[in-house]
Amino acid sequence: MASAALPYLPWRKPATESGPIRLGSRRLYILPTRAGLVFSLLLLGLLVGAINYGVSLIYFFTFWLAAITVMGMLHTQRNLSGLLLQGCPTVPVFAGESACFRLRVANSSRLPRQSIGLRHVNGQGQTRDISAGGEILLELPLPQVDRGWKTPGRFAIYSEFPLGLFRCWSVLDLDWGVLVYPRPAADALPLPATGADDDSGATSVNEGTEFAGLRGYQPGDPPRRIAWKASARGGETLLTKQFAGGVARHIDLNWGRTPERDPEGRLSRLTRWVLDAHACGLCYGLELPGRKLPPRVGEAHLRQCLEALARYGQTR
Amino acid sequence: MVKLGSAGMLPGVLARPGRFGKDVGATLWLLGPMLLVLAPHALRLPMWISLSWLAFALLGLVAARTGRQPVGRHLKTLLALAGVAGVLLQYGTVIGPSGGVALLAFLSGAKLLETNGTRDRLGLLFIGCFLLVAQFLEGQSLFTAAYMTGAALTLVAGMIATQRPAPPWRPTFALAARLMAQALPLALLVFLLFPRLGGPLWHLPQPVATHSGLSERMSPGDISVLILSDELAFRAEFDGPVPPAPQRYWRGPVLWDYDGHTWHTDPAPRADRLEATGLGQPLRYNLTLEPNQQRWLPLLGLPTHLPELPGNPTRLGVDLQWQAREPITRRLRYEVEAYAEYRLENRSGDGSPTPALRERALALPMGGNPRSREIARAWRETAANDAAIVALALTLFRTQAFFYTLTPPRLGAWAVDDFLFESRRGFCEHYASTFVFLMRAAGVPARVVTGYQGGELNPLGNYFIVRGRDAHAWAEVWLDGQGWVRVDPTGAVAPSRVERGVEAALPPGEQPGGEFAAAWLRPLHLGWDLVNNRWNLWVLGYNQERQHQFLARLSPLMARWQGMAWALGLGATVLLLVVCVAILPRTARHDPASREYLRFCRTLAHRGIARGAAEAPEDYARRATGWLPDLGRDIQYITRLYLTCRYGPGGEDDLSALRRAITGFPPRLRRRNPTQPL
Numbered sequence: 001m002a003s004a005a006l007p008y009l010p011w012r013k014p015a016t017e018s019g020p021i022r023l024g025s026r027r028l029y030i031l032p033t034r035a036g037l038v039f040s041l042l043l044l045g046l047l048v049g050a051i052n053y054g055v056s057l058i059y060f061f062t063f064w065l066a067a068i069t070v071m072g073m074l075h076t077q078r079n080l081s082g083l084l085l086q087g088c089p090t091v092p093v094f095a096g097e098s099a100c101f102r103l104r105v106a107n108s109s110r111l112p113r114q115s116i117g118l119r120h121v122n123g124q125g126q127t128r129d130i131s132a133g134g135e136i137l138l139e140l141p142l143p144q145v146d147r148g149w150k151t152p153g154r155f156a157i158y159s160e161f162p163l164g165l166f167r168c169w170s171v172l173d174l175d176w177g178v179l180v181y182p183r184p185a186a187d188a189l190p191l192p193a194t195g196a197d198d199d200s201g202a203t204s205v206n207e208g209t210e211f212a213g214l215r216g217y218q219p220g221d222p223p224r225r226i227a228w229k230a231s232a233r234g235g236e237t238l239l240t241k242q243f244a245g246g247v248a249r250h251i252d253l254n255w256g257r258t259p260e261r262d263p264e265g266r267l268s269r270l271t272r273w274v275l276d277a278h279a280c281g282l283c284y285g286l287e288l289p290g291r292k293l294p295p296r297v298g299e300a301h302l303r304q305c306l307e308a309l310a311r312y313g314q315t316r
Numbered sequence: 317m318v319k320l321g322s323a324g325m326l327p328g329v330l331a332r333p334g335r336f337g338k339d340v341g342a343t344l345w346l347l348g349p350m351l352l353v354l355a356p357h358a359l360r361l362p363m364w365i366s367l368s369w370l371a372f373a374l375l376g377l378v379a380a381r382t383g384r385q386p387v388g389r390h391l392k393t394l395l396a397l398a399g400v401a402g403v404l405l406q407y408g409t410v411i412g413p414s415g416g417v418a419l420l421a422f423l424s425g426a427k428l429l430e431t432n433g434t435r436d437r438l439g440l441l442f443i444g445c446f447l448l449v450a451q452f453l454e455g456q457s458l459f460t461a462a463y464m465t466g467a468a469l470t471l472v473a474g475m476i477a478t479q480r481p482a483p484p485w486r487p488t489f490a491l492a493a494r495l496m497a498q499a500l501p502l503a504l505l506v507f508l509l510f511p512r513l514g515g516p517l518w519h520l521p522q523p524v525a526t527h528s529g530l531s532e533r534m535s536p537g538d539i540s541v542l543i544l545s546d547e548l549a550f551r552a553e554f555d556g557p558v559p560p561a562p563q564r565y566w567r568g569p570v571l572w573d574y575d576g577h578t579w580h581t582d583p584a585p586r587a588d589r590l591e592a593t594g595l596g597q598p599l600r601y602n603l604t605l606e607p608n609q610q611r612w613l614p615l616l617g618l619p620t621h622l623p624e625l626p627g628n629p630t631r632l633g634v635d636l637q638w639q640a641r642e643p644i645t646r647r648l649r650y651e652v653e654a655y656a657e658y659r660l661e662n663r664s665g666d667g668s669p670t671p672a673l674r675e676r677a678l679a680l681p682m683g684g685n686p687r688s689r690e691i692a693r694a695w696r697e698t699a700a701n702d703a704a705i706v707a708l709a710l711t712l713f714r715t716q717a718f719f720y721t722l723t724p725p726r727l728g729a730w731a732v733d734d735f736l737f738e739s740r741r742g743f744c745e746h747y748a749s750t751f752v753f754l755m756r757a758a759g760v761p762a763r764v765v766t767g768y769q770g771g772e773l774n775p776l777g778n779y780f781i782v783r784g785r786d787a788h789a790w791a792e793v794w795l796d797g798q799g800w801v802r803v804d805p806t807g808a809v810a811p812s813r814v815e816r817g818v819e820a821a822l823p824p825g826e827q828p829g830g831e832f833a834a835a836w837l838r839p840l841h842l843g844w845d846l847v848n849n850r851w852n853l854w855v856l857g858y859n860q861e862r863q864h865q866f867l868a869r870l871s872p873l874m875a876r877w878q879g880m881a882w883a884l885g886l887g888a889t890v891l892l893l894v895v896c897v898a899i900l901p902r903t904a905r906h907d908p909a910s911r912e913y914l915r916f917c918r919t920l921a922h923r924g925i926a927r928g929a930a931e932a933p934e935d936y937a938r939r940a941t942g943w944l945p946d947l948g949r950d951i952q953y954i955t956r957l958y959l960t961c962r963y964g965p966g967g968e969d970d971l972s973a974l975r976r977a978i979t980g981f982p983p984r985l986r987r988r989n990p991t992q993p994l
Contacts, residue, residue, distance in 0.1 A: 019930040035438045042442055046449050052517045054646070056856045057452040057461055061468070063506040065445060067499035068472060074896055075495065082901050086932065106963075109901040115479050129480075133907070135963055162476045162491055164438055 016175045020086040023157070027170045030077050036165035039069065072163035079113050079159045080168050083130075088137065092179040092306070094219050094271075098123075098141040099178040101152055106135040115161040119169070120152060127159070144180045147267065147310045151177040181306045182264070184220040184272040191273055191282075192257045214239045220275030240279060250283035250295035253305075263313070271309050278302045288312055343380040345477040346431060346440055347373055349470040353448045354421055356463070360454070361418055362406055368399075369425035376428035387429050395426050413453045420447060437478045444471050456856050458848060469493060498899070502891045509867075509884040511877060512860040530766055530787050532569040532612070534579040536731065536745040544722070544818060545784030548606050549768060550614060551849055553779035555600040559616070559656050561770050562814050565790065565802065566614040566782065568767035570635040574756075576681040577731065579749060579764050585673060590634050592618050594655030604852060605648045613638045614767060614782075617654030625650065626861065634673070635763065635800075636660055649857055660792075661799035677761035677794060680753065685732040688750075692757030702760045702795050706803055709754050713747065713808040716740065720810035720821050744806040744813070748789040751805040761794035765802070770817045776839075777846040785818050908971055909961035916954055916978045923982075933959060947982070954978060 021027075032040065043066050050058035088102040107113050107130040117127035118140040125140040142152055158169035214227055217238035227239045258269040270286065277284040278297075285295035286305045291312070293305055351373075358366045379385060387395070399422040400410060407415035424443045431437050448467055451460065473492035477483040530549075552566075571579035598620055605613060613630070615638045622632055625648065630640045691712075699705045717740055724742040727734040732753045735746050748764050755762035769788035771780035790804040807814040813821035858866075867874035874883055917927045917936075925943050927936045937955040941948035957974040 019928075020932060022930070035435060035442075038439070039442055039445075042446060046446070048517065049449070051513055053453060054513075054859065055452050055456065056858050057456045057464075058449050059510065060503065060507045060855070061449050061452070061464065063510070064468070064496070064499060064503035065449075067502035067506070068495050070502065070892070071495050071498045071895060074892070074899060078899055078901055111901040161479050162495065163472070164434060164475060164479050 016173045018087075018175045020084050021172065021174075023080050023083045023085065023170050025077070025081060028077060028080055028168055029170065030073060030166055030168040033160060033165060033167045036069070039165055043069070069163065069165055073166045075162050076159060076166045076168045078111070079161050080116065080157065080170065082109055083107055083113065083116075083157075085157065085172065087174040087176040090176060090178040092181060092303075092310070093144055094181045095144055095147045095183040097219070098143045099150070099180065101140040101142060101155075101176065101178065103138045103140070103157070103174075104135060105130060105138050105157070107131070107133060109133070113161075114159070116157065116159045118155055119158055120155040144178065147180045147182040147264075147312075148314050149177050149311065150180050151175070179307060179310050181310045182267040182271045184275055185260075185265075185268040188222050188272065188276065189259065189269070191251055191277060191280075192253065214241060216240070218275065218279070220272060221279050222276065225279065250285060251277060252285050252287060252295070253277065254287045255289055267309050267312060271306065274302065274305045274309070340377060340380045341482060342437065342477070343377055343428070343431070345474050345483065346428065346437055347377070349441065349467065349474045350424060350428075350444050352467040352470055353444045353451075354424070356451050356454075356460070357417060357421055357447060360414075361421055364402065365399075365418055365422050365425075369421060372425035372428045376431070379429065385430065392426065392429065396423065399423060399426065413450065417447065417450050420450075434478045438475060441471055441474050441478070444474075458851050461855075465496075469496060472496060498895050502888060505887045505891060506884065507858075508863070509880050509887070511880060512858070512863050530568050530610070530768075532571075532580065532610070534571055534745055534749065534764065534766060534789060535577055536727070536735070536742065536749045547784040549608070549782045549784055549786065550603055550605040551779050551781055551852075552604075552616070552771065553602045553777070555602070557599065558773075559599060561816065562807075563656055564616065564770055564780070565765075565788070565804075566616050566768040566771075567636060567638075567765060568614055569612050569765075570633070570637045570792075571764040571766065572635075572676050574680065574749075574753065576684050576729075579752075584637075584639070585634050585676065590632060590636065591661045592636065593659045593661075594618050594620065595657040595659065596655065598653045598655050600651070600653050602649060602651050604849070604857070605644060605650075607644050607646050607648070609643045609645065611640050611643050613640060613644070613648075613650075615652065615654070617652075617656045618658035618660070619652050619654040621653070623650035623652060626859070647852060647857060649853065649862075659799045674761050674794075677763055678756050678759065680756050685730045685753065685757075688732045688736055688754060689757045691736075692754050695754075696758045699758075702793065705755070705758050705760055706793055706795075706801075709751055710803070710805060710808045713751075713805050718747075718809045719823070720806070720813060721823065722818075744789045747805040747809060748791050751803065752791045755791070755793050763792050763800075765790050765792050769804075769814065772817070774842045774845055774849075776842055777849055779849065781845055788813075907962070909958055909974060912971075912974050912978050913954075913958045913962075916958075916981060919978075919981055920951075950977070950981060950983070954981065 043062055046058060046062040046065075049055075050062055084106040086104045086106075088104055090099055090101050093099045101118075103118060105116065110132045112132045112134075113130040115127040115129065116138065118125045118138050120140055120142055122142050123140070125138060128136055128138060130136050138157070140152070140155060144150060154171055154173045156169045156171050158167055160167045214230055217226060217231075217240050221240045225240050227241045231238045253270055253273045255266055255270070258266045260266050260269050270288075274284065274286060278301075281297065283295045283297045284305075286293040286308060288308060291308055293301070293308060354366075354369065375387070400419065403410050403415055403419045403422065407418060409415040410419045420443055424440060424447070427436070427440050427443070431440055445468075448464055448471065451464060469489070469492055472495060473489045476488050476491055480488075550566075570581060572581045572585065573579065594617075599617060601616065603614065615636075618636065619632070619638075622630060622638070625640060628640050628642045628644075630638060632638055695705045695708045699708060719741045720743060721741045722743055724746060725739045727739065732750050735742060735750050736754075752762040752764050766787070766789045768782045768786045769790070770786050771782035773779075774781055788806070790802060790806065792800045792802055795801050804814060810821040853862075864875055867880065871879070873879040913933070920940055921927070923944065925940050931939075933955050937951050940951050944951070954974065954977050957970055957977060961970050961974055
């Protein structure tokens with residue numbers, strides 16, 4: 001990915017911006033691509049040939065190709081000029097997954113734009129066209145390694161259209177980010193014993209055996225719970241089986257009760273447990289050093305728990 | 317075990333069904349331009365290169381369709397090496413105009429087997445650009461230029477196509493055409509102003525080309541059919557009075573020596589100084605000579621001074637033959653000031669040619685042609701002087717049954733006797749050769765002069781077109797007191813040859829067919845020739861000298877290099893600025909929804925809540941609601957409506973609702989609550 005390093009002028013560090021950004025010519029850089037450099041060498045060779053052989057039409061076509069290159073440069077710059085950019089919120093992901101940053105790009109001019117994409121040191125998105133007066137969401141998938149609130153930092157919107165001989169780009173640093181949940185532990189250990197009102201020391205996840213229904217797959221669902229047949233019938237999304245019939249009670253997911261000892265290991269384990277507990281429809285509470293979430297059920301509670309796990313130890 | 321992220325990755329993988337696999341379209345965008353560029357080369361390239369190129373193209377298409385590589389990496393390397401070896405065997409080199417082009421053509425085909433990414437495809441099109449331009453080494457006709465412009469269009473379109481996954485045909489070609497049109501003025505400016513060099517940067521191998529046009533030998537007995545060639549020899553444009561046809565003798569090689577079969581000159585006479593006096597007013601004309609691989613240059617009349625040829629020194633021989641040191645390999649234009657009438661002498665004090673020249677102009681092979689020698693001896697005895705002998709010979713041609721024909725019978729060992737007494741059919745070479753033989757046999761110094769005579773006037777451009785068919789041979793005899801005098805024995809037999817050209821002189825059965833026969837095509841043909849002439853002069857012949865002339869005519873400042881540099885820089889800047897402004901993306905005029913929304917913003921601004929320059933509508937609404945909580949619902953409603961109209965699926969209904977809402981926006985605001993915070 002080193003080759004994807006952004007071409008930027010290192011002394012011009014853009015401040016983090018929030019509002020909509022209009023791409024004026026002051027923000028746009030343009031330089032020849034590698035292909036452009038090769039092509040200019042070719043043109044130089046042709047010119048030497050023209051001089052040596054004294055052939056007028058070689059002169060003329062060499063100059064014409066060169067002029068086409070220059071016009072292509074103007075078109076490349078115009079392809080980005082005047083676009084209005086605004087960052088969109090990013091859907092949280094688990095560590096190890098790819099977060100999809102989305103940038104809303106509005107084209108208020110009567111000129112359609114072609115092949116515009118986003119680049120980052122860690123990856124680049126697909127290029128897309130924008131119709132005249134249209135608006136699109138440009139996507140930038142970036143792999144996320146660590147949990148926490150992650151800002152992608154500097155990225156660039158770029159275009160090499162029409163000839164691929166010049167790349168025009170603008171370096172941006174939006175104040176956007178993505179919440180990266182800890183990577184759920186890979187192996188499904190049983191959930192810890194339940195809370196105070198049931199101190200029997202029972203070990204298992206209190207999950208009934210009675211099939212209760214289906215819900216959409218969520219990252220972390222154990223594979224044996226995926227309803228493969230139903231998923232195949234249903235189309236694109238995977239479905240997870242839910243079971244009921246367990247004793248209605250709540251469990252405490254506690255920092256101290258994980259088999260792992262290192263903090264990240266504990267967080268991974270707790271994340272797995274939270275997901276499993278949610279999948280089983282259990283009522284669960286989460287206790288981290290300095291943060292305690294009372295037992296509850298539901299989607300919002302899951303998000304809250306995951307966010308607490310993601311942000312554990314971080315100031316923000 | 318759940319493989320993390322598998323669900324997230326799944327749609328992404330599905331959305332890309334073999335991006336580079338079944339991509340026949342992308343391959344076609346490459347094949348089209350390359351085929352167009354290579355087609356003219358294929359006329360010269362060896363068959364095996366063309367055939368293997370086509371095979372590669374087919375394989376490449378199959379590969380694009382199936383998404384499988386047809387040829388392994390090792391085989392590919394082997395193929396490339398085989399190509400290099402083949403070209404080496406064929407041409408002996410892999411660089412230079414012929415070997416290099418052949419190798420590139422082959423490799424461009426092999427590259428079609430593995431064009432995967434944008435970079436590969438661009439690289440192939442670059443080779444296409446090179447091959448396109450290399451074609452001009454072979455020819456620069458108007459047709460070639462037009463064809464190559466079309467090919468360049470497809471190349472540029474192909475380059476644009478590499479930048480998009482599925483490029484649409486029409487917009488891509490339209491954009492390519494627009495780019496080329498916008499680039500044209502800049503290209504023309506640079507073409508006119510880029511300084512031209514006088515000669516090549518390094519020594520070039522001379523192309524081995526066949527000689528065309530007049531040769532420097534003449535063997536009248538050998539030819540049984542003379543093909544009238546339409547090939548252009550040169551064009552001549554007179555500045556001022558135009559000499560009539562009987563005076564338009566374009567002088568070429570002068571032939572001194574006869575071996576009983578062939579006239580030639582070896583070595584060229586050098587001993588004497590040319591002594592010539594012009595008579596009357598000099599003519600001025602421009603002559604554009606087609607490359608003919610010969611060392612002599614046609615000349616009408618006696619030049620006042622010799623034109624300079626760049627990089628090719630010339631000299632005027634003692635027999636008024638203009639010789640260059642190097643063969644003429646490219647089109648040449650020169651301006652001549654010359655006397656149409658002149659006296660040509662090589663005096664040695666007593667009014668006769670120098671002994672060496674005189675001896676050479678009287679030399680005949682030993683023996684042969686006894687009857688001709690006999691008749692010449694008879695003339696010598698009866699005639700009073702040399703001029704009378706010339707008159708006797710011309711009378712012979714005129715009064716006896718001699719015929720002008722392009723299909724003369726072959727002549728025997730004694731060609732002159734055969735012609736004079738047996739066949740009596742022939743064209744200019746036969747008459748000139750026989751006449752000079754007779755003169756020498758009679759003791760009159762004589763020589764054969766070859767060149768062109770006449771030429772067709774193109775009234776559209778007011779210049780003469782001289783073709784291969786206008787080639788001619790005549791004689792010069794030495795007459796005491798007059799010097800070398802031109803005598804055209806062909807004119808005695810067929811005066812119309814001299815007056816009106818070959819076709820007029822031919823008997824009805826021999827009129828040539830073809831395009832020239834159709835009279836109605838003639839203006840068309842002349843018009844085409846005029847276009848070609850201008851093309852040659854202004855485009856192909858635009859060299860250092862013409863550039864200098866042209867720029868000096870614009871302004872004397874421009875003739876210097878500083879002037880050229882300034883003009884180039886300024887002109888390019890202006891052109892770029894013009895294009896820059898012309899293609900600037902224009903902001904769409906506000907759509908109706910935005911117009912209404914701006915009205916709403918103005919209303920709020922009156923209340924002291926102006927919208928920030930880069931404030932999103934939602935943020936603005938939130939801020940405004942904070943200031944005007946009473947109107948919060950209205951503000952939110954209007955903002956939502958506006959966003960629906962502007963970015964969402966909003967239709968006419970939403971728009972009119974927005975208009976109504978904004979028109980009645982501050983509902984009873986002023987009356988009910990006149991003192992809102994500012």
